[in-house]
Amino acid sequence: MRRILMTIAVLALCAGAARAETIRILMETVPDTRYIQELLPQFEEQSGIDVEIEAISYIDMHSKLVPQLISPQGSYDLIVVDFYWVGEFTKAGWLMPLDDLVARDGVDVGVYVPKLMDLVGRVNGVLYMLPFYNYSMAVIYRQDLLDDPAEQAAFKEMHGMDLKVPETWDEYWKQVEFFTRDNDGDGERDFFGTVIQGQRGDCISMQWANYLYSQGGRYHDENWNPLLDSDEAIRAMQYYREAVENYSPAGSESYCFDEAFNVMAQGKAYSFVTFNILYAGFEDPESSTVAGKVGIAPNPGGGLNGGWGWAIPNSSPNKEAAWSFIKWAESPEVAKERAMLGGAPTQAPIFTDPDVVAARPYYPILGEILAGTQDFPVFTYTTEFVEEVGRELNLAATGQKPVPEAMAAAQEELRKLLVKDGKISE
Amino acid sequence: MTGADAHTLARRDRRFGYLLTAPGLAALMLVITFPLLFALFTSFYDYTLLNPRHDDFIGGENYLEAWEEEYLAGSFWVTLKFVLASVVIEFVIGFSVALALHAVNRFKTVYYLILLAPLLINPVVVGLLWRMLLHAELGIANYVIGLFGISRVNWLGDIGVAFWTVVLVDIWHQVSFMAILLLAGLAALPREPYEAARMDGASAFRCFLHITLPLMRPVIMVALLLRLIFAIKTFDIIFIMTKGGPGTSTDLVSYFIYRAAFFGLDIGRASAMSVGLLVIVLALTTYLFRYMRSLR
Structure with missing residues (x-):
């Protein structure tokens, strides 16, 4: 017995010594992670560093990350940070500033779209992350229906305007109403103008933000005074409730983006306000x-800005190797290769790169979408805010609470959290 | 053998017993008692994930804050309804299934396997699976009931329906636990009282009422208590299927506490709520345990 144990111990020691440097990264199971995995052999060959990517679903990420970030020596060398967590992670001091490394190695961070640099790059002038991919929100719609001469004529007759890609909210809403139909005449709607992803929590919070911006509403003014009980916010919620009641399929109050995606992917809806990264899925005949x-x-009126950034936690056991990985992944060549595979770019030149555009003609539009986005409030308690406001929005969307009442409650929740964070005084 | 020898032998036996149980007891201390005391201790501090240190003693403030939570009381109420509904229905179905299976002699293994199948599935998978089946627009459930002319049900989006949907999924997942436990109890019952009752001409129903039920009481007690405790802890299916919605209709306490800890980052407040929940669960189980013992 003892001999076996000894052998195992010796073997383990040898294995530890013989193995090259390894870095571990926690990532989300999304297409952009897959593109990194596809290109990974390049990096491993160039650097001699082994990379272990642990890809898990979004819902598990935060609770898996935090314990590793708190401990002096975590198990992840490199992490990706959702914009939700930026306020919290930097406030807690879990992320390592990258300014010195960038200066030392002459990395050009000027290539990043400023909107993303502000969201998942710099915080109060300190560079904590390099933007990895963007998931800004947009309207995905059925081009074939807009191009149909019969639909065009009918729409023109009804509303006196051309049927085209909507530029104003009013135009979009008329289309949503116009396309909601009962095609088989059984008294139940079976084609929908829009699809709502109204599940309580993060799903509704994200989608509703677009409705808020469409009405010219904002979460707070420049001094962080909350604005969720404004007329714009109330109007946005009334539109949202109207969509749930009249223009979106049954069960919308419980859909997250995957359920909503399937409704549109099955040809049962005209449009879907959602993350730009889902577009590739609609274009894929398999899904x-x-x-x-x-x-x-x-x-119309601007979508929600969203993105992920690469960051090295202070608890990272191997910061130098993690940094060389970031440099590789964000190098112009690899960033371009990722975009060619379908990745959502963060560096300005890539949106209009001729090779990228040849492979993916809609990328310049993604650049336009990103340029017109608005930011979600990013502060220490963003994650909690998303849950609290998500509850109120869902209460209003399901009709359990009158809209003005729900918005007043959302306003109060935001105010309390901003006070707790010291952004405003009591 | 002398008396002294027997004495040392007994002592040696006892020492050996301690030795055998020590690792288990130590492990239990480590994984149960320590976290419990840690949570109790933490509930009196302003301990957050942003500042994970016990350096700010705030007395009962976390408890006060929890008490003032606008939606916590509602969440307890939903949990109570959920626990009652799922445990009672699971018991009724589970007992019926167990009685039926007990009477079956052939293909018992096959039935066992079918029964056990849901139990072997991870709750997260159960949640995802049912979410897909119950998709109001594209799901199979609505398609199937549509074949019988029943109009579409908004399983997870309707405030009145969603709660029962979650209860049903929980029953689907857990009912076999109840059935298997009760079946084991039935299998261990002595045959003689039934034979005697038969001789006296008692009906099957009277046999059930006057023999099966009284003899099964300890097993029923254990089954109910276990399911009750598990039901109060239910988290996964809510987390996966509804996130507590629509509105607040499925917002169980466990998910409420989870949000305070991992979204609110406030471990102190979450600990206070957990301690509160623990006290309630303990009181409830003690009461039930006493009550059931008094019936004997």
Whole structure:
């Protein structure tokens, strides 16, 4: 017995010594992670560093990250940070500033779209992250229906305006109403103007933000005074409630983006206000029956900005190797290769790169979408805010609470959290 | 053998017993008692994930804050309804299934396997699976009931329906636990009282009422208590299927506490709520345990 144990111990020691440097990264199971995994052998060959990517679903990420970030020596060398967590992670001092490394190695961070640099790059002038991909929100719609002469004539007759890619909210809403139909005449709607992802929590919070911006509403003014009980916010919620009641399929109050995606991918809806990264899925015949029939455009009035950034936690056991990985992944060549595979770019030149545009003609539009986005309030308690406001929005969307009452409650929740964070005084 | 020898032998036996149980007891201390005391201790501090240190003693403030939470009381109420509904229905179905299976002689293994199948599935998978099946627009459930002319049900989006949907999924997942436990109890019952009752001409129903039920009481007690405790802890299916919505209709306490800890980052407040929940669960189980013992 003892001999066996000894052998194992010796073997383990040898294995530890013989193995090259390894870095561990926690990532989300999304297409952009897959593109990194596809290109990974390049990096491992160049650097001699082994990379272990642990890809898990979003819902598990935060609770898995935090314990590792708190401990002096965590198990992840490199992490990706959702914009939600930026306020919290930097406030807690879990992320390592990258300014010195950038200066030392002459990395050009001027290439990043400023909107993303502000969201998942710099915080109060300190560079904590390099923007990895963007998931800004937009309107995905059925181009084939807009191009149909019969639909065009009918729409013109009804509303006196051309049927085209919507540029104003009023125009979009008329289209939503116009396309909601009962095609088989059984008294139940079976084609929908829009799809709501109204599940309580993060799903509704994200989508509703676009409705808020469409009405010219904001979460707070420049001094962080909350504005969720404004007329714009109330109007936005009334539109949202109207969509749940009249223009979106049954069960919308419980959909997250995947359920909503499937409704549109099965050809049962005209439009869907959602993350731009889902567009590739609609264009893929394996996951969608409407491939080749969809288009993407900015949300009228501006969509929600969203993104992930690469960061090295202070608890990272191997910061130098993690940094060389970031440098590789964000180098112009690899960033371009990722975009060619379908990745959502963060560096300005890539949106209009001729090779990228040849492979993915809609990328310049993604650049436009990003340029017109608005930021979600990023502060220490963003994650909690998303849950609290998500509850109120869902209460209003399901009709359990009158809209003005729900918005007043949301306003109060935001105010309390901003006070707790010291952004405003009591 | 002398008396002294027997004495040392007994002592040696006892020492050996301690030795055998020590690792288990130590492990239990480590994974149960320590976290419990840690949570109790933490509930009196302003301990957050942003400042994970016990350096700010605030007395009962976390408890006060929890008490003042606008939606916590509602969440307890939803939990109570959920626990009652799922445990009672699971008991009724589970007992019926157990009685039926007890009477079956052939293909018992096959039935066992079918029964056990849901139990072997991870709750997260159960949640995802049912979410897909119950998709109001595209799901199979609505398609199937549509074949019988029943109009579409908004399983997870309707305030009145969603709660029962979650209860049903929980029953689907957990009912076999109840059935298997009760079946084991039935299998261990002595045959003689039934034979005697038969001789006296008692009906099957009277046999059940006067023999099966009284003899099964300890097993029923254990089954109910276990399911009750598990039901109060239910988290996964809510987390996966509804996130507590629509509105607040499925917002169980466990998910409420989870949000305070991992979204609110406030471990102190979450600990206070957990301690509160623990006290309630303990009181409830003690009461039930006493009550059931008094019936004997």
